[in-house]
Amino acid sequence: MIESNSPFYDTFKGILNTIDKNRVQELLTYMNTEAINFNLFKNNAFIERKFPFDIIPRIVSPSEFAYLEKGIQQRIYALNLFLEDIYGVQKILKDGIIPSEFVFSSKAYLPAFANTPVAKNIRVHISGIDLVKNSVGDGWVVLEDNIRVPSGVSYPLSLRLLTRKVFPEFFEKLPIQDVRDYPKKLEAAMDYVNTGGINVILTPGRYNSAFYEHSYLAKESGAILANGEDLVVEKDKVYLKTYNGKKARVGAIYRRLDDDALDPVEFHPDSLIGVPNITQAYRAGNVALMNSIGNGIADDKGIYYFVPAMIKYYMNEEPILQNAPTFLAFFEKDRNHILQNMRTLVIKDVAEAGGYGVVFGSQLTKSEREKLKDAIIAEPRRFIAQEVIEFYDIECLDEAGTFSPRKADLRMFSIYGKDIFVWPGGLTRFAMDPTSYIVNSSQGGGFKDTWVLKEHR
């Protein structure tokens, strides 16, 4: 089913029809010169690839955005409280809301960082929550809370800037919310948690799939873009080595490296892209890391199940956004349900991300299904299963110039600084294959901009 309930899609198409098709080509050329890439690793080879995009935006009405904004703020607030708790007194475990063995058996829980205070008690500085709009009941459903190193904000942002240039008429005729202040909000959040010194964006380097974004955000937020080797821990503080040999104290780091790669002295010893002993400076409270170390436990696909309960527990509120109906193989009752309903469920390996380790039970052969069953029985903690959500298709303009439907999700970004800012835009990802439900960029999906409309003046 196609999501086109908004009358604004008609307005959009009306304007699109009046547009000279050559200008569409102009937009494509601009996007190519901007070199908006999403690097892929496929069969162990490195492919630098254009991130395919579609010019038709997802349009979000003012009331819909207001609802999403409230829901995301509530969710992020609760997840942050959960992390403060789980790396602190662990009240939620003592009160039996989440089974403690469920947390302690997760590789994402890092007890070596228990009782490490973080600047301003903020741990979820940057988040990218993935949602889909259910075609049954029209409600938004959260699929994943990405609160480690979510990427993707720069793609719709760049596309927006170019679309404004090439098709100004959309922006004259439709009340579209401006999104250009994202880097400024990032800067404000970095300043807010900064422990003294400059702001830095720490990138794994140009082979990373989101390097384009790291450089874009650095340029626009005024932070210095640095590789691991540009930073050094001296005494108990972090410094940036500058080209003239001087060193500048670093107070906040928006790090685009996973925990595991962050520090070869603390985590993976073979990491060449990290900063040795940066975790000790962090433990000593001399640098703010965005996001904090150990956040993985809160966006663990298994912990996801408990987020609605967290909202009730910490905030005494009803959750605004819903979860997809989820079963945890960890619980015997759920496990039996999964084993009996393999054909209709999506089974996810909690240790994987980016669309890897996601299996549709209906697409498995009998022997594959049996193999997966054995794996679930052997390691129940590793698997969750979800009912397939019939989420909306969204229209894309294909090469022939006709509209064709694709499954699409929405990643909404928020920045937690002085307060929780939900960006009035978002990365809409669609599946390239018309029959596929998997929209992840790392699985070859494409993207669209997301236009949030303002109330009529």
Place this chain on the structure above:
Amino acid sequence: MKVNFSYDFTLTFDEPVRNHHFCLRMVPHTNAIQTLLDWKLNLNDGIPYYQTRDGFENHLVYGYCGKPHRALKANIEGEIELSTYIYHDQEPVELYLPHSTLAPLCEDVRDFSRSLKLPVTDFRKAHFLTQLLYEQFRALEEPKAKGIKTFLLYKEGISQDFSHLLIALLRSNGIPARFVNGFIDGVNKTHTWVEAFMDGDWRGLDPQSGIFIHDEPYIKIAHGRDFSECQIHRGSYIGKRQHILKIMGRIERNEQ
């Protein structure tokens, strides 16, 4: 019991290394069974160091030496008050029940565990397993191969292997267990042992000696779910990888 202790750590390199960042766990853990009364830490060539603690309350000493050097030497001396090895702390006990990377519940451990006829109570089980490791496994000075599987196969290994296997066996029998790094008198290596949680307390088990630690002078430095979380030394430097690690611990009873 008050004792004086000294602990030497020496890391030597075949060729000079530089840009050396290190993190050492050398300062004894402070808890209900040992009170650190006095201590002094020195690094060679006056290399400065800084301190912090990890989530297990282990004391970390870290620092940086940029210029080329052939050795990192650290010495700690001090006085410590030891009491009977039965205590509890604030950490959640359940943290130490799930299996961890270096103490996994692999097929080999499961099979080995099944082949044993274990007594009923936790306490007796722990005692039985500690004794069993002491009697059936041989201690090596230098590691021949890594991991719990080869340890089970060859029935010989280093201190860590003893501790990891005991931990895996205890956990698979529902007894929370953690890995301890520390030292005893005169042993030319770091000594490791195990703490098991039984009847509301942590108790020390040394599978290499086959004993429940009671009043023997064992000085604990750090603990974690397994070795990976409480290594004595971690570092990163530019230079060849070959290095030699020497450790010497001394404990003397303070006769006052």
